[in-house]
Amino acid sequence: MRVWRQLTDLVARHGSAALITVHDVKGSAPREVGAHMVVRPDGAFHGTIGGGQLELRMLDIAREMLAAGRGPARIVDQALGPDLGQCCGGRVKILIETFDGRDLEDLAPLVSAEAEGGLFEVECRMEEGRVRREIGSAVGDDRWAGWHETQGEVRTPVLIFGAGHVGRALVLSLAPLPFSVRWLDDRENAFPSHLPENARAVRLRDPEAEIAQAGPSSFILVMTHDHPLDMAITAAALKRGFSYVGLIGSATKRARFEKRFRELGLSDETIRSLVSPIGLPGITDKNPAVIAASVTAQLLQVREHGSPAQNLSPPAASNDT
Template sequence: MRTWRRLVDLVGAHGRAALVSVHAVKGSAPRETDARMVVRPDGGFFGTIGGGQLEMKMLALAREMLDEGRGPARIVDQALGPDLGQCCGGRVKILIETFDRRDLRDLEALAGAEAEGGLFTAECRFDESGRVRREVSSSVGDDAWTQWREVHGEVRRPILLFGAGHVGRALVLALAPLPFAVRWLDPREDAFPAHVPAHATPVLLKDVDAEIAAAPPDALVLIMTHDHPLDMAIAAAALKRGFPYVGLIGSATKRARFEKRFRELGLTEERIRSLVCPIGVPGIEGKEPAVIAASVAAQLLQTREKTVLPAAAETPPTLRGSPTVIPGPRSGARNP
């Protein structure tokens, strides 16, 4: 979720909005530090800090703060087990902030840093009124100014998806809410739908070798075009390049035929074995496009977890000069 862009839009449309952030975690908790949720004045929200009683309580508090008007931030120190009856057993500090149109300039600056892509670190402090002030770290970097650091933005793993047929379209939709950026390629000018999700960029395929050469080394490659010779050419080029994942739609018979041709082209046995074909999580046998897409999306997430991505900056939750910490609300409810 693009947190700051969402806040800019909500403040512009509704006049105010709240940001609920997991500021610090000790022990087991539903979400990690820097998980966030943006809240509208009517209680609608985007994102999650983990659901359950914790999220419900923080949503209610955020709405109360919005009703009171723009004011100081609050830190809620919440034990999950005894206070809320959640089984996680850890402890979290939740930071809740409110914004209105007076904050738009600051919000837009952070949205601009977010729009550049990737992760960035913000240096943070409480000002004399108890509101949070943030600066992108490269412009501050002063420990005397900084009380804590936050990581913002998102890392989307690049995917080259060759083919805009039924399965290709279903896969683009399945990947829409997931942390991937899809370069969607097909040589047919009329192959793409009229509306494409924001995470996917449709591209008319003209030169396979050029696309493979230009792709980032950590890209994941999926091949499902309408033409088997084209599939062959793409797969051979991708395997030769050595991407972490090269997936080809098709059966074991198709794989065997392709392997024979790969050997004729001089590909090593190690590269040939790395080809994923059939694609998808083993044990899911359905052949409907949506079923295949769900299975492949799960496999791509597995691959993403196994390979190294840019490391997030550390976010030590030191709170020199912070406002009074509010104990978390207690509840008699008990979850199983």
């Protein structure tokens, strides 16, 4: 979630909003330092600090603070076990702030930094009961006398070639997750009229150029309407050596492609790195939504650990025939 964009949008639409942040954690807790929730005046919210009684109590406090109008920030020191009956057993400090139209100018630099992508450093301190934030300007300055926040998010780039049923389901599955999706298809009118915020639809004209221009940390998924096109894209991606190159298809399709890859001079080790069929082992349902969920879980695994499960286990059933 892009916290500062969400916060400013809610202030602009509803007149005010609250920001709930996990400020400090000792021991076991549902979420890490820096987890956020953004709360509307009517109590609706985006994000989570872990659910359970902790979240319910903080939402109640945020709603009370919004009802009272823009005021000082509040830090709630909360033991999870004895106070809330949560089994985590740790202790958290939760920072709750309220904002209205008077804060939009101060929030604008945070919105801009967030939109650029990646992480950025923010220095914070209390001034007259409210939190003042400066982007990196006071780092290392002992006179600042506040605390440090790391804001933003790192989104892994994903190139999805193909806007068929599985491609569409996969784009929706990736929408709330830390991925930046470049969705490619060579057919006119292949894409839906509305896309998730983290996805961009592109008319595919030069597949090899797309692969050549992709960043080295990109994940590649190939699922076009045309097998020769699948072949060309997959071969180019394997030559680049991305950490994840996935090809939708059956074991028969993979075998045929492997033969052609060898003719093109790809090594056996490179060919073995291809993930095909795509998705987690053991999930055999061919419903596009199920395939998308399985592939999404696999991408999250590779993002965190660097290895897809399918490379560690026998292949699952085919994605198509």
